[in-house]
Amino acid sequence: MFAEEWPLMMFTLISQLAIGSFIMLVLIRSMLAKKDASSAQRLTSFGFLAVGPIMALALLFSLFHLGTPMGAYRSILNLSSSWLSREILTAGLFFVLWFATYKVYQKENAGNALGWITALVGLLTIFSMASIYSNSIRPAWSNAHTFIAFFGATLVLGYAGAAALIGHIAKGQTLSAEAMAALKKVGYAAAVALIIPLIYLPVYFGNLNSGDAAAQASSMLLSGSYLIPLVLRWVLSLIGVMMLINVIFKQSKGAKILPANSILLAVALILVGEFIGRYVFYASAVSIMIG
Amino acid sequence: MAQLGFYYDMTICTSCKVCQIACNDKNDLEVGTLFRKVHNFEGGKFPKPWAYNLSMACNHCAEPKCTKNCPTGALYKREKDGIVMFDEEKCIGCKLCTWSCPYGAPKYIESKGKSGKCNFCVDLIDAGEQPACVDACQMRALEFGDIEELRKKYGNTADIKGLPESGITHPSITINPNKEAMK
Numbered sequence A: 001m002f003a004e005e006w007p008l009m010m011f012t013l014i015s016q017l018a019i020g021s022f023i024m025l026v027l028i029r030s031m032l033a034k035k036d037a038s039s040a041q042r043l044t045s046f047g048f049l050a051v052g053p054i055m056a057l058a059l060l061f062s063l064f065h066l067g068t069p070m071g072a073y074r075s076i077l078n079l080s081s082s083w084l085s086r087e088i089l090t091a092g093l094f095f096v097l098w099f100a101t102y103k104v105y106q107k108e109n110a111g112n113a114l115g116w117i118t119a120l121v122g123l124l125t126i127f128s129m130a131s132i133y134s135n136s137i138r139p140a141w142s143n144a145h146t147f148i149a150f151f152g153a154t155l156v157l158g159y160a161g162a163a164a165l166i167g168h169i170a171k172g173q174t175l176s177a178e179a180m181a182a183l184k185k186v187g188y189a190a191a192v193a194l195i196i197p198l199i200y201l202p203v204y205f206g207n208l209n210s211g212d213a214a215a216q217a218s219s220m221l222l223s224g225s226y227l228i229p230l231v232l233r234w235v236l237s238l239i240g241v242m243m244l245i246n247v248i249f250k251q252s253k254g255a256k257i258l259p260a261n262s263i264l265l266a267v268a269l270i271l272v273g274e275f276i277g278r279y280v281f282y283a284s285a286v287s288i289m290i291g
Numbered sequence B: 001m002a003q004l005g006f007y008y009d010m011t012i013c014t015s016c017k018v019c020q021i022a023c024n025d026k027n028d029l030e031v032g033t034l035f036r037k038v039h040n041f042e043g044g045k046f047p048k049p050w051a052y053n054l055s056m057a058c059n060h061c062a063e064p065k066c067t068k069n070c071p072t073g074a075l076y077k078r079e080k081d082g083i084v085m086f087d088e089e090k091c092i093g094c095k096l097c098t099w100s101c102p103y104g105a106p107k108y109i110e111s112k113g114k115s116g117k118c119n120f121c122v123d124l125i126d127a128g129e130q131p132a133c134v135d136a137c138q139m140r141a142l143e144f145g146d147i148e149e150l151r152k153k154y155g156n157t158a159d160i161k162g163l164p165e166s167g168i169t170h171p172s173i174t175i176n177p178n179k180e181a182m183k
Helices: A002-033 A037-067 A069-074 A084-106 A115-135 A143-168 A177-209 A212-221 A227-253 A260-283 B018-027 B065-069 B096-100 B121-127 B133-138 B146-153
Strands: B004-009 B039-043 B049-054 B075-077 B084-086 B107-109 B115-116 B141-145 B173-176
Touching: A002 A037, A002 A084, A002 A143, A002 A177, A002 A260, A002 B115, A037 A069, A037 A084, A037 A143, A037 A177, A037 A260, A069 A084, A084 A115, A115 A143, A115 B141, A143 A177, A143 A227, A143 A260, A177 A212, A212 A227, A227 A260, B004 B146, B018 B133, B065 B075, B065 B096, B107 B173, B133 B141, B141 B146
Parallel strands: B004 B173
Antiparallel strands: B004 B141, B039 B049, B075 B084, B107 B115
16 A cells, blocks of 8 residues: 555645644734734744745645646646646646745744645645545545544644644744644634544444445455554544643743743654544545455 | 547456556556556455455546645546546646546656546547557456436446445446445
């Protein structure tokens, strides 16, 4: 499985990291815009710069999935019915809008509208991405679970990405109370984005168990061969997100300095958790087709 | 739009696989890639074992998922007879067709970096001949023609044990099944 699908695993994970980070940065910038405009710009500018190369890396990985990478431009020729065409178009549009946003946001007093438009296009990319899988003949994918998992991963990875990028630029600096409050709020959003897919897991298993033979085969894989990775994924993700929220919570009451090591450890746990989760997503999908 | 389709008579098929071989030869396929494949099913126990065969290629569905999902339009339905055509020039090897077809008809061909599939031997059909598999079948278990006429003649059975539900893509095939294969 890994040999076949690794470019798609990397593409989906890294593009969700890029889009999620962008959304979190726009949230933080918008929350701080009125109260603390200088922090808003100073803390997020490096992050806004980094999103572009991360997204470019994701798009580069997607080329490795293609048997004929030189034909990649033809992937947008069937927009009327193909979610893959729509995914590539919106991902490309996100990349273009990212550049415009990055340029505009170098000015401290620039409004947040462009950022929100770009974030919306990013969300459309994630929606198209999930729709590709939900339109397949693999019951483990053709399910609301795919949407919940992809949007959840986007926000959780985004929280990790934004924390790492802001942590990098704010190393050793004392942040304002407003900045810490904004970081706390996006942390709660990420916690919700993590918990919803976890709560949905029993429903997902229920759907698979009451489905056809291929659905039941997926359920057996998830509760058999892939049970340990699945548990590990949730343990790592939960510890990572809780750790990050806890660090920010403590610092907002205390020194208001982001401790680089704790943040990087928490971010690493989140990334590894999502990676294992995505591996299980690909590995457990069984097709309904004959031989 | 007329729709071409296949009729397959399971009750007389001997699983000699000459349809598969004729198809490989016609399409010059490498070892391991089959545009038509004879599947074998068996079960039961002594004294009542059973077995049946199922020869499957592209079913040129009325509502194919492959043409809908294909991002380049390399897969499309031919207007005049509903054949699901494949334009190799356009294909970029994204493999989404292999995730889309419940019958496993499109195959990814590693050496080409592109997919490939049964095109109903469209060149032969256009020249007034029969598809290679139909021509080759020594038991006359395979027929092709307007699917509505085939259904009138042989009934409309596309749901048998071992096949995914026909409601997903509305395949242009009708089968005369063994009793063990009936749903």
